[in-house]
Amino acid sequence: MRIISYNVNGIRSAMNKGFCDWLSTNPADVICLQEIKANEADIDVSAIQATGYQSYFFPAQKKGYSGVGILTRLQPSEVICGNGFEQSDFEGRVMRAMINGIQIICAYFPSGSSGDDRQAYKMQWLDEFHSYVASFKNQDLVICGDYNICHKPIDIHDPVSNKNSSGFLPEERAWMDKFFELGFTDTYRHLNDAPHQYSWWSYRAGARARNKGWRIDYISVSTTLAHVVQDAAIYPDIIHSDHCPIYVSLK
DNA sequence: ATGGCATTGCAACAATGA
Numbered sequence: 001m002r003i004i005s006y007n008v009n010g011i012r013s014a015m016n017k018g019f020c021d022w023l024s025t026n027p028a029d030v031i032c033l034q035e036i037k038a039n040e041a042d043i044d045v046s047a048i049q050a051t052g053y054q055s056y057f058f059p060a061q062k063k064g065y066s067g068v069g070i071l072t073r074l075q076p077s078e079v080i081c082g083n084g085f086e087q088s089d090f091e092g093r094v095m096r097a098m099i100n101g102i103q104i105i106c107a108y109f110p111s112g113s114s115g116d117d118r119q120a121y122k123m124q125w126l127d128e129f130h131s132y133v134a135s136f137k138n139q140d141l142v143i144c145g146d147y148n149i150c151h152k153p154i155d156i157h158d159p160v161s162n163k164n165s166s167g168f169l170p171e172e173r174a175w176m177d178k179f180f181e182l183g184f185t186d187t188y189r190h191l192n193d194a195p196h197q198y199s200w201w202s203y204r205a206g207a208r209a210r211n212k213g214w215r216i217d218y219i220s221v222s223t224t225l226a227h228v229v230q231d232a233a234i235y236p237d238i239i240h241s242d243h244c245p246i247y248v249s250l251k
Numbered sequence: 252a253t254g255g256c257a258t259t260g261c262a263a264c265a266a267t268g269a
Binding site: 009010012013035037038063064065066111112113114118148162165166167168200202203204205207214216242 | 254255256257258259260266267268269
C-alpha cells in the first residue's frame with residue numbers, strides 16, 4: 001500500500017495550482033490531507049473523484065480553518081472523524097480510516113506560533129493525542145500528518161537560531177521521543193539519514209528556493225510494521241502549498 | 252529582535268500560520 005501525507009494549505013488553493021492533475025498521476029493509494037481550510041460543500045469533490053479517489057473530509061467548525069481529509073483508491077471498511085477530544089474535534093484535527101486491515105490516522109497537530117495560549121493548547125493536544133494512539137492496543141497503525149515539530153537538529157535548517165521557536169522547543173522534541181518510544185517508527189528516518197530534507201518552507205524571503213526548511217510532516221508506523229516499509233520519500237518539487245507531500249510504501 | 256508571505260472570511264483588513 002502506498003500512502004502520502006500532505007498539508008495542502010487550503011485545498012481550494014491547491015486545486016487552483018494543479019492539485020488534481022497531480023492526483024491523476026496516481027501518486028498513492030491513500031492520501032492524508034491536512035489544512036483543507038474548507039467545508040465539503042465548498043470543495044469541488046467531483047473533480048477529485050474524476051481522478052479515481054474517493055474523498056472523506058473532517059472540516060473544522062470554524063469556517064476556512066484547519067480541517068483534515070482522506071482520499072483513497074481503496075475501499076475503507078470504516079472512516080471515523082475526530083478522536084473524542086472536544087477542542088481537537090472542534091478544530092477538525094484528527095480522522096482515521098481502516099483500509100486493508102490497517103488503521104490509518106490523519107492528524108494536523110496545532111501550531112504554537114501565534115501566541116502563548118496556542119502553545120499551551122499544543123502541549124495539551126500532544127498529551128491527548130498520545131493517549132489516543134496508546135488506546136489502539138496491539139493494532140497496526142500508520143500515523144500520517146503535519147506534526148508541527150522538528151524532531152532533531154538534522155530536521156531543521158538552523159537549529160541554533162530556532163532553539164526558542166515553536167516547533168523546535170525542547171518539550172516538543174521530548175514529546176516526539178516519548179511518542180516514538182511508545183512504539184512508533186519514523187518511516188523516513190528508518191530508511192534515510194540524509195540532512196537538508198524538509199517538508200515545509202516559509203513563504204518569506206525565498207526560503208524554499210534556498211531550501212531553508214523544516215521537516216515537520218511525518219508518516220509514522222507501529223514499530224511492528226517497520227519491516228514492511230519498502231520505500232519512504234519526500235517530494236519537494238510538488239508545489240501546491242508551503243508544505244510538500246511525503247510518501248511511504250508498505251509491503 | 253523584527254519582518255518577510257500566503258490563504259481565508261468577508262468585503263476592510265483581521266486571524267492564522269511555523
